[in-house]
């Protein structure tokens with residue numbers, strides 16, 4: 001990866017290459033469609049390929065646990081490792097989703113570097129409490 005690569009450059013390229021789906025209606029529906037494709041790629045890694053298993057269950061959390069210790073009781077419910085094929089497919093679908101999210105930002109002239117910097121600062125300030 002080029003060390004000088006920036007979110008701003010990616011945002012500018014998205015603006016340059018997005019021609020056919022420039023309408024906000026196209027962008028919004030593409031954001032949703034590409035998000036669903038991310039979900040499908042993860043599901044297919046489990047149900048079609050089988051390189052991962054998704055074993056979801058209610059976590060066993062003591063009633064008197066502190067919030068700071070809660071993380072050690074939580075699981076992502078994923079067992080195994082993605083194979084190269086599934087990893088590449090999921091990365092591609094996430095990239096497409098990011099493309100349309102950046103296109104949405106372009107529609108409203110949102111500066112993605114400023115947005116992510118502001119959010120970074122918010123997370124640094126609020127830490128785990130920032131996502132409640």
Ligand SMILES: [Zn+2]
Pocket residue numbers: 045049050051052082083084085086087
């Ligand atoms: Zn796989």
